[in-house]
Amino acid sequence: MNRQIFSKFRLKDKEFKNRLFLAALATQYADKNGRVTDSMIQYYIHYALTGVAFLVVEAASVSNEGRGWSRQLSANHIDALPGLTRLADEIGERGSLPILQLHHAGRQALPSDKNNIVVGPSAIRCPVLNRPVRVLSPKEISQLVEKFTFSAELAYKAGFQGIELHGAHGYLLHQFVSPITNKRDDEYGLNNPEPYKFPLEVVRSLRLNFPKMLIFYRISARDYLPKGLTIDKTLPFVQRLLENGVDLISVSGGMYQSLHGPESIVGPSTPMGVFRNDSRAIKEFTKAPIAVTGKIQFPSLADEIITNGEADLIGLGRMILRDNDWVRKASGEVLEPVRECLLCNRCNYHKRGCPDDSDKPFWLRE
Ligand SMILES: Cc1cc2nc3c(=O)[nH]c(=O)nc-3n(C[C@H](O)[C@H](O)[C@H](O)COP(=O)(O)O)c2cc1C
Numbered sequence: 001m002n003r004q005i006f007s008k009f010r011l012k013d014k015e016f017k018n019r020l021f022l023a024a025l026a027t028q029y030a031d032k033n034g035r036v037t038d039s040m041i042q043y044y045i046h047y048a049l050t051g052v053a054f055l056v057v058e059a060a061s062v063s064n065e066g067r068g069w070s071r072q073l074s075a076n077h078i079d080a081l082p083g084l085t086r087l088a089d090e091i092g093e094r095g096s097l098p099i100l101q102l103h104h105a106g107r108q109a110l111p112s113d114k115n116n117i118v119v120g121p122s123a124i125r126c127p128v129l130n131r132p133v134r135v136l137s138p139k140e141i142s143q144l145v146e147k148f149t150f151s152a153e154l155a156y157k158a159g160f161q162g163i164e165l166h167g168a169h170g171y172l173l174h175q176f177v178s179p180i181t182n183k184r185d186d187e188y189g190l191n192n193p194e195p196y197k198f199p200l201e202v203v204r205s206l207r208l209n210f211p212k213m214l215i216f217y218r219i220s221a222r223d224y225l226p227k228g229l230t231i232d233k234t235l236p237f238v239q240r241l242l243e244n245g246v247d248l249i250s251v252s253g254g255m256y257q258s259l260h261g262p263e264s265i266v267g268p269s270t271p272m273g274v275f276r277n278d279s280r281a282i283k284e285f286t287k288a289p290i291a292v293t294g295k296i297q298f299p300s301l302a303d304e305i306i307t308n309g310e311a312d313l314i315g316l317g318r319m320i321l322r323d324n325d326w327v328r329k330a331s332g333e334v335l336e337p338v339r340e341c342l343l344c345n346r347c348n349y350h351k352r353g354c355p356d357d358s359d360k361p362f363w364l365r366e
């Protein structure tokens, strides 16, 4: 089948065999210290064989107080290196490029102390979690830049071809960019000539230390909340990310306030390709390499987005959890329509694939 999603794409010295990738999907397959397990390896081997050009390996925590959920993958200690190396090798050997997502959950973290306190740019609780927030000092913010850099170094040494900074979905980097969560009046606040100091410091540090590594930055283009981030504020931010060394912008949207619950923006009530308009706006504004993910249910829609130049790459999340043959069906190798995702979000609580009608991990099913 002659579809644009199967055309090659070049980013720096890396060639992607097609325009499709596995979007970051937390599995909770790490052990209690956040280390890679055999189950996690099996999971990613399975997805590397689906035919996508690259896998964004799930959010890996850059520091303990930033862990977002139990059994989260961690990339904050040298002990993580052997597991990460094995993971990158196993993915790469199956013809898919490994990318590691780096993450700090900020106010959306699991509390690491008995007072239930988490950290963030300002003392504003996430209404979904309602955990008290301790404001990060400038010194702590500088230390976080070092932590992101250390985690990127682990990814680099492990053999990942790039990293994706998780700057979306209401996590720490996003919290510094959104007017809902950042009310600071110091140099890390938004009322400055250079309003995005923390994310830009992270990007600059990574670019300086790893000139050849791919750096993706995942953004929430909008908060979908009153007085929240809007696309017109996102455009100049994206421009600054690119000027400071980001290679690709990956477009998503929302924070826990807008992503959880019945009115979730990735639930059934929003249109298919829910972030494509933002992706197109960013593409037109920057001309930079852009990826978009979110309710891209059908191969025809993915192809339309690429053909129209609304994005360069298509991320598949629940779509490929629901139908592991999505890519083979899109290419015509398997002659059946894709199995539609119900957008029920059960997988978001269950992790480990689409729970479907079985409790077994999918690679053990008949
Ligand atoms: C089980 C599950 C885990 C997820 N984990 C992550 C994650 O670790 N990092 C991230 O950026 N997004 C994560 N997401 C969001 C997905 O990457 C994707 O943006 C979202 O599912 C929408 O795309 P889709 O409609 O193709 O599923 C997760 C989503 C699900 C369903």
Ligand code: SF4
Binding pocket: 318, 319, 321, 322, 340, 341, 342, 343, 344, 345, 346, 347, 348, 353, 354, 355, 356
């Ligand atoms: S659990 Fe629901 S949302 Fe998740 S992949 Fe399966 S059908 Fe889709």
